[in-house]
Amino acid sequence: MSPKLQLGQTPIVRLPTSSVPSHIQTVVGKRSAISEDVEEFRGIPFAHVPGRWEHSRLRDCLPRDIFDATENGPRCPAQGKPNTRAFQSYLPYPDDRQDEFECLNLFIVRPSKQALAKHTIDTETTRLPVLIWIHGGGFIDGAGTDPVSDPSRLVLRSLSNKTPFIAVSINYRLGIFGFGASSDMIAIQGSDSPLKGVNFGLYDQKLALIWVKRNIAAFGGDDTTITIMGQSAGGISCHLHLLEVELGTQRPLFRKAGIMSGPVGGLELTSMEKADQRWADLCKLWSVQADSPVDRVDMLRRIPTKDLLNSVSDLHWVLLTLAIDELTIRQSDLGCGVSVHLGHDGLGDETKASDEKVQVLMSATADEFRGFALMANWDYTTFHSLFTSSYPSEAAAEEVLQAYGILPTSSNEELFEAFSQFISDATMMHKTYRAIEFLKAHRGKQALHRGQDAKRVGIQYHHFEFGNPFSGPMQGISHHGVDMVYAFGNFHDALKKADQGISEGYVEPDQAHAEAGGGETPVNTEAPDCRKSNSDLSYELQDKLIQFVVEHCQETDQRACADDIVTFCHDRSVRLESWSSGEKWISKRRKLEALDSDFDSMTTATRRLVGSVIGMAL
Secondary structure, three states, X not given: OOXXXXXXXXXXXXXXOOOOOOOEEEEEOEEOOOOOOEEEEEEEEOEEOOOOOOOOEEOOOOOOOEEEOOOOOOEOOOOOXXXXXXXXXXXXXXXXXXXXXXXXXXXXXXXXXXXXXHOOXXXXXXXXXXXXXXXXXXXXXXXXXXXXHOOHHHHHHHHHOOOOOEEEEEOOOOHHHHHOOOHHHHHOOOOOOOOOOOOHHHHHHHHHHHHHHHHHHHHOEEEEEEEEEEEOHHHHHHHHHHHHHHHOOEOOOOOEEEEEOOOOOOOOEEEHHHHHHHHHHHHHHOOOOOOOHHHHHHHHHOOOHHHHHHHHHHOOOOOOOXXXXXXXXXXXXXXXXXXXXXXXXXXXXXXXXXXXXXXXXXXXXXXXXXXXXXXXXXXXXXXHHHHHOOOOOHHHHHHHHHHOOOOOOOOHHHHHHHHHHHHHHHHHHHHHHHHHHHHHHHHHHHHHHOOOOOOOOOEEEEEEOOOEOOOOOOEOOOOOOOOHHHHOOOOHHHHHHHHOOEOOOOOOHHHHHHHOXXXXXXXXXXXXXXXOOHHHHHHHHHHHHHHHHHOOHHHHHHHOOOOEEEEEOOOOOEEEEEOOEOHHHHHHHHHHHHHHOOHHHHHHHHHHHHHHHHOOOO
8 A cells, every 4th residue: 555545544435336246445535735624536437448439338346445546547638738828817737647548537526524514514414415527628628637627616615605515527538539430430339339329428428427326425425416517518518418318218317407608509519421521531641541440440549649639630620529420419300409319327227207307507608709709800701701601592691690780881890799799609609598498498398298387497597798807818708618717716816816906817837937026017907897806706606506506406496497597797796687578688589599590501601600710621
């Protein structure tokens, strides 16, 4: 045993294996660096990868009977060095090892038994609610250990509120390893494969949910009160897991789902035809000319991880997407775009109750992709040409363009604002609205059939209008991910400085040291008439997320109204608005309905517009 694993001094968990016969293993964790009241168990493997482009297998036991969970596990290989530059404030990243085959691990954060006892919570009889966080990163980057979404401070906040919960953050395969797709991969899958199809990273996530469901009780968690939550690609993932439950009959692995800036239904989906085109390009790059799927896949499996990763860059695959393989993800005519089929969870044949529904919290920011509009630098002629050529008639396209004020008479400033609003709506707000409308209609019909209240459908929506408080190109803008600045409390020091009028922006420690004493302290020039400080806004958002995780479903259902919009305003106040009243939201609905009037053409237009900027056919 390692000298640092002194069992009497560190948190331990006795974990029964799922093997037959079962035996007890010991998981050794550590106290969190932020507080003695919080314990961490890191790098716990939940599944193993038998080979590249094969579906993972759930672990029934840990690799060792005394397992050191004091260090992060490996992350999935990705290009570049991760940083928090997109948030315009620095957080240090852990130096995690990358490993294509050993990256399926998770970490668990919980209040210590001593801390719970101080709050008069009986640790012998109380089982805590559980949050499972699925990280974002566009399906090509990120890890459960990313510092932006480290849940330790959120768990500590829940403890101080006397509503403690346990948080779990998971890894899954990314990029070409998790979301590479081709008909060849499916053709060679044998009867021993646990699942037919691709979307390997999505299945990794489901195995993580199953592992938590099976094992969280040993850590003090309640396996009947699990919430899944994620942002961006993590939000898309949560929506897909929700759809599998919503349209299926099996009892769900979770009771609530938080979908932050990421319902499915846009550029993140691709056809197998396009996936096969990209596969052919990869084969050509590596001079693979084999005639059979087995030989082609085998040859590409031999390529070293780093070299295959570099191939993605050589081919300029900026985005890796989920594939509609008609196996794991299928086209649906029910109004939700796709249905999801990731197989049985292995936890029994219990079906969900007829009135059982997962409580849903969706959210989006007001100006999700303004940064992309800046990068695109479209002019009217270019935008108009790409857009109108995607519609069956120019008249149909003009209806949408006029709804957004994209007119030949508009000034450059007016056009930029219109482009920014369009691209944010087309790639995020529209699919959020579409997802909400589907759930309202689908659940409303079910409620009427059962003689229940059709307005209580278990959906709530948060809209974020506050801007980034830090110095940089997106200062004052409610861009994609700005809610993550506040949601987990990990930018607390920078937020306190911003409240004092100091906005340093993204400054790495070496740079800060080199510049010390040279020049004036940057001052935050954003000066809205704010109702509360940035720090208070962070606490308020954390408390709302905690409330969603810990309260009973019945309470959430009674509090939620699908027509309501909880708006976090630019001045940091919180206001209750409505999809059906108020000029702002009536106007927004008109625009979204204009996009929806020809969904396929709108999607084609958006693919062309985005593809023309990133240099990749979508």
